[in-house]
Amino acid sequence: MKDDTLRLFGEVAVDGAAEVVTRDTWAYVATGDGFAVVDWRNPNRPELVGTWDAPGTGIADVKVDGDLLAVSTQGGEHDHGPGEDPDVDPDAQIGTHLYDVRDPTDPRYLSTFQVLPEGVHNAHLVGDTLYIAKEAPFDESALIIVDVSDPANPAELSRWVLEDVHPELDSVTNFVHDVYAQGDYAYLAYxxxxxxxxxxxxxTDPVEVSAFGQAPGADRGDDGTHWDRVFAYPGNAHYVQPSPDGDHVYVGAETYAVQSGGIRVFDVSDFDDPRQVAEIEAEDRNPGIFPDTAHNFDVTANRLYTSWYDAGARVYDITDPANPEQTYEYDPDGSSFWTAVRARGFTVVSDIGGGLAFLHEDHGRLGAPGFEGTDAVPYHDRKRRRDR
Incomplete structure (x- = not known):
């Protein structure tokens, strides 16, 4: 019987690793206080090209398209790095920064699209358009669409606010956490x-065409127990990605309570009649420890590449989206995973705080990467909101 364990083909240490995205033979990694660039032309010996401090703090998200890199920051209080003006207002550092990466070994800062007061946790970049999930404060959450055709001068095109369209859903438990754009549509994890x-x-005029997966009680407003509801299941649509043909949408839930969130599969071939057809449930691999929940994933025509924090990275056959079947997994002790993406025939995962692992179904060795990751899932942004 064929081994169902993904093999470690290559690895590279990246301090503070969170989100990873790839373009060609380059990987870009969010590092908390900036970003890193990894050259993986040889996936057996990936090399860290360098790390760059970016303005602001809480940098967990990066996106790349063509020669443009988007780096999102959630805060402005930090020690000024080389080349930064110590007299610059910290507010000017909050939002999404744009970099020219025509030469990935020498990223060039272009501009910042400012988002106040609490910055940007997630964004998506497609061509000349940047989609920003303005998550916090929760009562000001919105999707912001930005023209970046001139990345030195980004310009807001529009913003979409759930409560403007659905006043009954005006609640601090309803906020846009992430966005994925494909074709004529933007998919919001709300x-x-x-x-x-x-x-x-x-x-300039986004229009809602479909909605699904709403949690029971999403229209309850603030009843004094909203913090328990924010972190608890059901609900918590955290990450979303459609299939390449757009017929199905995969929605992951991130929870910090008794029951960890899984990934639901919706048939949206008819936007007027979306239907849930499957659910991949979280596995309780660490009894009493909360982070077995789903995090970021990647969808191809017939495979789903998933990260589950302390419960490993897993690959599912979704040839039949209504019946996902696990085919491979990678779950070494001491690792926690932020992202799993498919690129160049490899599963690329970011081991939180430690670095990148390049995994293959057939080639490589069994075992954990040599760098030191972390078992502690970073939740600084959630704790900050709770303490306010």
Whole structure:
């Protein structure tokens, strides 16, 4: 019988590793206080090209398209790095920074699209358009669509606010956590309000065309127990990605309570009649420890590449989306995973705080990477909000 364990083909240490995205033979990694660039032309010997401090703090998200890199920051209080003006207002450092990466070994800062007061946790970059999930403060959450055709001068095109369209969903438990754009549509992970699909063919006038996966009680408003509801299952639409043909949408839930969140599969071939057809449930591999929940994943035509914090990275056959079947996994002791993406025939995962692992179904060795990751899932942004 064929071994179902993914093999470690290559690894590279990246301090503070969180989100990873790839373009060609380059990987870009969010590091908390900036970003790193990894050259993996040889996936057996990936090399850390360098790390760059970016303005602001809490940098957990990076996106790349073509020669443009988007780096999102959630805060502005930090020690000024080389080349930064110590007299610059910290507010000017909050938002999404744009870098020219025509030469990935020498990223060039271009501009910042400012998002106040609490910055950007996640964004998505497609061509000349940047989609920003303005998550916090929760009562000001919105999707912001930005024209970056001139990345030195980004310009807001529009913003979409759930409560403007659905006043009954005005609740601190309903906020946009992430966004994925494909074709004419933007898919929003809107926490307890589920997934919202917008037609963005005219980016100056986004229009909701479908909604699904809303949690029971999403219209309860603030009843004094909202913090328990924010962190608890059901609900918590955290990450969303459609299949390449757009017929199915995968929605992951991130929870910090008794029951960890899984990934739900929706058939959206008819936007007027979306239907849940499957659910991949979280596995309780660490009894009494909360982070077995789903995090970021990647969808191809017939495979789903997933990260589950302390419960490993797993690959599912989704040839039949209604019946996902696990085919491979990678779950070494001492690792926690932020991202799993498919690139160049490899599963690329970011081991939180430690670095990148390049995994293959057939080639490589069994075992954990040599760098030191962390078992502690970073939740600084959630704790900060709770303490306010």
């Amino acid at each position: 926490w307890d309000a589920g997934c919202r699909v917008l037609d963005v063919s005219d980016p």
